[in-house]
Every structure is written in C-alpha cells, then in structure tokens.
Amino acid sequence: MVGVNQNDEEYPMKAADFNMQQALQFQPQHGLLKLGDSRVIVMGIEAIGSLYQELFNVGDIIAAQVVMRRFGEANGRERARMVKDVFKPENQMEWLAFGPTIHAWEGVGLPKLAVFEHDAAAKKFRLLVEFKDSYLAEQYTRVMGPATEPVCWQLAGYIAGYCSEVFGMDLHCRETKCVAKGDPHCEFDTRPRSEWL
Structure with a gap:
C-alpha cells in the first residue's frame, strides 16, 4: 500500500496522502474487510456504549479503566506496526502523523497535535493532543450520563501504545480533559511512564 510513481517504483506514503476509501480491501465473498494486512470491522458505536455499561455491571470503574486502556494500548501498538509495514513512512514524524489521520478517517474523532517535544538522547517525550468529537465520550x-472524570480510556491506551511503538519508549497517556465531564474537548497528555506513575 505504498505509493507508486510513473516507473512503477514504490515510495513511502505520507499521512496527508492516505485515503481510507482506497486503502480498504473489501472481500465480502470471504466475509473480510482489510486495512493493509490487518482485518478490520465496521461496527456501530452504540456497541461501545453497551460495553461501558457491561464493564460497570460486572466490575467497577477501576476494572473498566484497566480493560479499556489495555485494549486501546494493544490496538495502538498493532496499528502502528501495520502502518510501518504497509505504508512505510519515511521517518518517525510521518509515522506518528498516520495515527491521527487514520482516527479521523475511522470516525473515532478529530485529533489535533497541540504540543510535541522529543529528545531521544535525554529520553524526554511529551505529546499533547486535543481531541474533538470523541466517540467514547x-x-x-x-x-451512563455525565462523568466526574475523563472516560476515554481506550483512546488514552491507543495513543500510548501507538507512540510507544513509533518512538521505542515506554509511554503512558492520561486524558486530562473530557467532553463527558463538561470540558470543551478531550485532551490527552503522553509522557514517559516513569513521569506519570
């Protein structure tokens, strides 16, 4: 799924050139839908609302947070690996850019990079993302009704997993603002795990 020039030579795809309509491989005769080599599904977001409700029914808020965060982190790592293998971004910043680009195409919400600081030698990292229209919130x-704390745990896990894979660091993401508790947008702050925990 890399780009191809006039001489049929492959080149890395840029996130700005990504088009999910062209990238999806529909195989209804096999019951499959793929993005690169990764099987994907189309599912109504109401199922996520039901998942939240069931997680609370069988556990508590801590259990729900842990499950959704781990699910998100695994998904973020897998998606970052798929992007690298299929679209072959030319550098880390381009690889990073695919994350919000794909989220916007998927209907997850509209992420906007607000702060980015990275010093590999000093093991410093900070990524602040403002997120509009989070389907989770x-x-x-x-x-569940209005929340008293941020609830987009799956997105926080996804961002941490995706960025950890791209930058080869153990990163942790916290949602610091959330529409579900009345903030104007959701906000995610990603830093080395040692700074948060």
Whole structure:
C-alpha cells in the first residue's frame, strides 16, 4: 500500500496522502474487510456504549479503566506496526502523523497535535493532543450520563501504545480533559511512564 510513481517504483506514503476509501480491501465473498494486512470491522458505536455499561455491571470503574486502556494500548501498538509495514513512512514524524489521520478517517474523532517535544538522547517525550468529537465520550454520556472524570480510556491506551511503538519508549497517556465531564474537548497528555506513575 505504498505509493507508486510513473516507473512503477514504490515510495513511502505520507499521512496527508492516505485515503481510507482506497486503502480498504473489501472481500465480502470471504466475509473480510482489510486495512493493509490487518482485518478490520465496521461496527456501530452504540456497541461501545453497551460495553461501558457491561464493564460497570460486572466490575467497577477501576476494572473498566484497566480493560479499556489495555485494549486501546494493544490496538495502538498493532496499528502502528501495520502502518510501518504497509505504508512505510519515511521517518518517525510521518509515522506518528498516520495515527491521527487514520482516527479521523475511522470516525473515532478529530485529533489535533497541540504540543510535541522529543529528545531521544535525554529520553524526554511529551505529546499533547486535543481531541474533538470523541466517540467514547459520546457513548459514555449516552449510556451512563455525565462523568466526574475523563472516560476515554481506550483512546488514552491507543495513543500510548501507538507512540510507544513509533518512538521505542515506554509511554503512558492520561486524558486530562473530557467532553463527558463538561470540558470543551478531550485532551490527552503522553509522557514517559516513569513521569506519570
């Protein structure tokens, strides 16, 4: 799924050139839908609202946070590996740019990079993302009502997993603002795990 020039030579794809309509491989005769080599599904977001409700029914808020965060982190790592293998970004910043680009195409929400600081030698990292229209905040409030703390745990896990894979660091992401608790947008702050925990 890399780009091809007039001489049929492959070159790395840029995130700005990504088009999910062209990237998806529809195989209804096999019951498959793929993005690169990764099988994907189309699912209504109401199912996520039901998942939130069931996680609370069988556990508590801590259990729900842990499950959703781990699920998100595994998904973020897998997606970052797929992007590297299939689209072959030419550098880390281009690789990073695919994360929010794909999220916007998927309908997850609209992420905007607010702060980025990275010094590999000093092991310093900070990524601050403002996120509009989070489907998780929407579904949480639909099913559970207003929240008193951030609830987009799956997105926080995804961002941590994706960035950890791209930059080869053990990163942790916290949601510091959330629409579900009345903030104007969701906000995610990613730093080395040692700084947060």
